Amino acid sequence: MRYWWVNQNQTYRHEVEGGYLWSPKRKANGHSNPFYDFMREVKPGDVIFSFANTQIRAIGVAQSYAYEAPKPIEFGEAGAYWDKIGWRIDVRFQPLRLPARPSEHMSRLARYLPVKYAPLRPNGSGLQSVYLTMVPEDFAAELIDILGAEAHSLVNAIRLSATDSGHDTSAIGLVQWEEHELHRVQSDTTMTSTDRLAIVMARRGQGLFKQRVNRIEKACRITGVDRLEHLVASHCKPWRDATNEERLDGENGLLLTPSIDHLFDRGFISFEGNGRLIVSPVAHEESLSRMGIDTRSPQTVGRFSNAQQVYLEFHQENVLLKSRYLET
DNA sequence: CCACGCGCTGG
């Protein structure tokens, strides 16, 4: 379980009442922004401190991993320059009956501020450049102490339930966004109904797309299963992000057995161009091992073609659940 | 309430 800080001056009301976090994927000029990238490092059960108008006003618990979602319409003019598509995380927020102002407690907090990606300056002032950022455990402990009894019991309850069992509800949001794209394809009268059907079937890794992938890939790269009835054609560049051409491009697919397809589709694993398996640091190792993936020693599954590598790079950058803090 | 500009951080 980790602790996060979110600046919500512009969207506090919508995000807390709506029960979510939302960020663009990139800055307006197209460059990446670490404070948006952090969205993909959040795990269900993580604790989120909500900061708005110089105060910590709410504490939240993540209920999902980040998934792609349109900008909430309720934002209105707030963040008008943000892109229409971004990352969303379901969060259960609890507004605090007694908000606290961190700037009044810097004598206790300052020593725990990280050198990089800190949510506050040493004088307690916030930073415009920050959206979401991780806070160290000792900083969080101090902050919880400052917030008082309500925060204490809240976070204790979260800690207890975190050790119980799963919270994974993120598939719901993904489906919601894909529905939107699906509807667009189905109502696109510039294509024949055959083309539309092929594109719709490609979403489930079946039909023409699967045939095309099968010309390049003969078996699941992890399990070695080669019977088509047990294989799904999984997109490297996800169906929802791809053009219609890319949705049907055989180089954009891998044949995988269902549980491996799930891990790849949801970003728990990815592959390098040379075939090396990448395991996300947020993945549950024992589950992976039970699904047939050896997480102890490095695995390779065979080199990929140049065209496949381009799609796999997209997967690594946009689907894989990364963790900056677990890299060295 | 909103708009502006001053800061500073990170790429």
Next chain:
DNA sequence: CCAGCGCGTGG
């Protein structure tokens, strides 16, 4: 250099 979910100020 540029861009960013802050902050105080002034209307």
